[in-house]
Amino acid sequence: MRIVTVRRISQSFFLVLFLWFCIAATLGAAWWQLRGWPINWILELGPLTAISTILATGTLFGSLTWALVTIAITLFLGRFFCGFVCPLGTINQATGWLARRRLGPDARVEANRHRHAQAWKYYLLFFLIFLALTGSVQTGVFDPLPLLHRSVNLALLPLADSHLGLLSDEPRGYASVWLIGFVLLTVVGLNLFFPRFFCRFACPLGALFGLLSRFTPWRLGKTADTCGDCCLCEQYCEGGCRPSGQIITSECVLCFNCMDGCPASRMTFAHKPSAAGEVGLPDLSRRGVILGGAGLLLASMWGMGGLAGANNNPLLIRPPGSLDEDRFLARCIRCGQCMRICPANIIQPALLEAGIQGLWTPSINYRISRSGCLPNCIACGQVCPTAAIRPLSLEEKQGLGEFAEQGPIRMGTAFVDRGRCLPWAMDRPCLVCHELCPVSPKAIFTRTVFETIRDGQALPGKLQETGVDLDAPLPAWVNLASGDYYVRGVGQPETALRRITGAGGVKLMVDRPLDKEGLPEKDTRVDIVVKLSRPYVDAAKCIGCGMCEHECPVSGLRAIRVYSENESRSRPGKMLI
C-alpha cells in the first residue's frame, strides 16, 4: 500500500474518532453516550496542553501523560501528528485540496512555496510558553485540538442536532458561540488562500512539533542533489517545506506527497539528511521576537485588574469544584468538554466575564436552558482534562461522609432582589425559589405576612352568615378565591382573618363565620388581605446551585440571583465566617 494511502486512512480514522468522541460526550448510559468512551484522548495526545500546564502548575495531570507518547514518536519521526492524526489538519488539508482541484501544477507549486511568515507560529508558541511560565495557560485558544473540540462541541454539533434532536431532547445553546464558529470558519476558509494556512502560519502545536523534529533520525529528503527540477514534489506539499531544494525539516508535516509525487523516485524517508541539504527551522526574525515580547508585556497587565482577587466579577460563577481563579487559569484549555457534557447546559463559554485572559473559559449562566446545577451531577469535573475543574466525588460535592465537616461545594450565594420579587414587591404569592431549593434543610426560608391588597382597604359592606356582601363590586384583577386571600373587619387582629373561598359580583364567601367582635353594627368595613410568604436566603446553607434563579418567574433579570459571593473556591470571596 502506498504510504499516502496509509496516511489518508489514518487521517480519516482519527477524524471519525474525533467526531465520535464529540458525539459520545453526551451524558447518559446508552452505548453511544459517555459511559466509558475516552472522549479526552485526542486532547490528551496534544503535548502543548501537557507542556503548558506543567510550566504553569509543575504537575502533569491524569491522562495528559498520553502526550509523552506523541512527544516520543515526534522525536524519532517528525510531525507525524500533523500529517496522520490531527483532525483539524485533516480538515484543513481536505478543504485546501478541494479548493485547488482545478489548478495547474505551477499554481499548486506556487501555493506551496515556503514563506517567511511560516515563522509566525513559532513566535506564537514562544509567546504562549512564556505566558504559561507566568501561570496563565492560553494555549487552548490557538491549540488546534481544544480549538476544534470547542468549535464542534459548542457550535457545529448543537447546530447540526438542533433539528435532529438525536443528542439532546431540546436544542442546546451557547451564548456568543458565533465567535467560536467564526474562528473555525476563518481557520477553514483561510485554506482558500494557502493550503493548510493555519497549520503553516499559526498553529502553535505544529510549531512545537517542528521544534521536536530537530533531531529526528529518519526524515524526508532527496537522494540526489540535482534532479529534473520539475518541482512535482511540491505540487501537493502540505507543509510548505521546500522538498525540492533544501528541505526545512521543522515544516515537514509528513504528508509524503513529495515521495508519492516524484516521477523519478528521488524522495525518500531515510536515516540521512536530504542530498540537497536541509535547514532545521524557518528564519526567525528579531521582529517576531520583539512582537512576542511586547505581547508578553501586554499580557502581564492582565493581572493588574485584580480579577482574580479584589476586583473579581461577582457574576462569574465557575462550575462546581473549579479551582480558585489563578489556579484555574493555570489549567483551563477552553476545550469546552465541561460545556458539552453539562446536562443542564448551564456551563457557557465566557466572553469577557473572566477578563480577556478567561476567554471561552466555563462560566455558568442560570437563566438559560433546563435547570440549575444538579446536586447529583459531577460530570463537568470528571471530564475536565486538566483538572481546572477538580474531579469531585458526589460525597465531596454534597459534603457527605468524610467531607461532612467542610460541607457541600458552594458555587456562590443567592440574593433576593426585593424590588423585583413578587411577594416582596408585588403583593403576589409565589415562592417558586423556596420550592425548588434542593438543599435540606432548605437554604431558602420564609416569613409570612398578611398585607391588605390595593383596592381592598376598608371596603364598606354587610356581614352575612357565610361571608360579606360588599357595597361595590370587587376588584376584578385578582382571583380572590384562590386560597391566598382573606377578609377581616377593619382594625381586627390576624386571628380574625377568614379565608375567602368564593367570590363573585359583590359577594365574598369565607371558610368560617366572620368574627364580629369589635365591629360596628352599621357601616361595617372590611379589609381584603393577601397572605404572602416572602423568601429569605440562609447564606450559610446556600450552595449557589441556581435552581432558584433558573426557576424564578421574573424571567428577565431574575428576582433571586446567584453571585459568586462565598464560593468554596475563592478566599477573597469568603463572605461568612
Add this chain to the structure above:
Amino acid sequence: MSTEIKNAKSQTPEMSRRDFLKRLGYASGIALAAGGLGLALHDRKGPSPAESQKALTGLGDYTLKTPAPGAAKIAIVKGTDRKIMFERGIKALGGMEAFIQKGDRVLIKVNAAFATPASLGATTHPEILAAVADLCLQAGAAQVLMTDNPINNPDSCYEISGLAKAAQASGARIITPRPALFAPVSLAGGKLIRDWPTMTGVFPGVTKVIVISPVKDHHRAGASLILKNYYGFLGGRRNVFHQDINGIITELALLLKPTLCVLDGTVSMMTNGPTGGSLSDLKDTHTLVVSTDPVAADAVGVELLGRTLADIPYIQMAEKTGAGRADYRSLNPVLLDAKA
C-alpha cells in the same frame, strides 16, 4: 537565528552513519528525559481544593518571662502630659529597663486606623508614641519599629496622624504593611483565625512588643482599646469577622501576648467611634494606663468611656481564655497623679 544546513551528499557513508547515530542518540535522550520528567511530575489525583500553605499558630508571646517579684502589673496615671504620665507609669512597673534590655528589637503597635489628625483622637497620639519610643531607645533597644495595618491607606494614616513624624524624630522605623509581610496563621484552637493572612513578616527578630492604643467608642464592639487594636495585625478581608466581633477580639487576645500595653485615655472618644471626626466626640479623661495585662488595661478603658464590662462582652470572654484579668482592681493597680 542561524540555520544549519546539512547535506548528505557531502558526507561519506561513515560520516552519514555517525550523524544518524548522533541524532538517534539525541532523540532517544530527549525522549527519555521528557518521559521521565513527565512521569515524575505526574499527578494522578488532581489538585487540592485550596493551595496548601504552611500556617503559623500565632504571633508569639512577648511577655516578660521573669518579672521582678512584687512588681506592679498595672499603673493608672492621672494627668495631661502624656510623656510625664508614661514616665511615672512605667517607673511604677519597675522602669523601662525592666522590660527593655540592651539589644532588644521592639515592635510598637499603634492604632493608625484612619488618615485623620491626632487632635481628633481616632489614632494613637504621636506624643505617646514618642514618649515610649524614646524610653525604649534610652533603655538600650537596638531598634524600635512601628507598624499598623490601618483601614485607610497606610502612608496617609501615618503621615496625617502625625505618627510618622514622631517616629522619625525618635528614630523609630516605620513598617508599611506590604503584601509580602502577610502569611496565613491558624490560631491554635481558633475558630475564626484559620489560615488567615496575618502580618507575621514584621516579627522575625523582634524581641519585645508594646501596644499603644487610644480610648475610643466603637459602635460594633462597644469599645476600641488595647485588644481591639490587634485587629491591625490582620490582613485580607478581615471585616468578615465583624459578624462575630467579640469572638474575633477574644481570638486576637490569644494571637499575641505583648510585653507592655499603653492605653492612652488622656482624651477619650466618647461617641461616633471609632472614626470620630469632631472635637465634640472627645472628652478629656486625663488618664493613662501602663499595664502588662491587656485585659486589665481594657477594663480600665471601659470605665473611662462610662461603660461597664457587661456592655463590652469580649473583655470577660478574653479573660476566660487566660489572656488577662478583667477585675483590674484585684491586681492592686498603682494609682498616680501626674497633674502638674
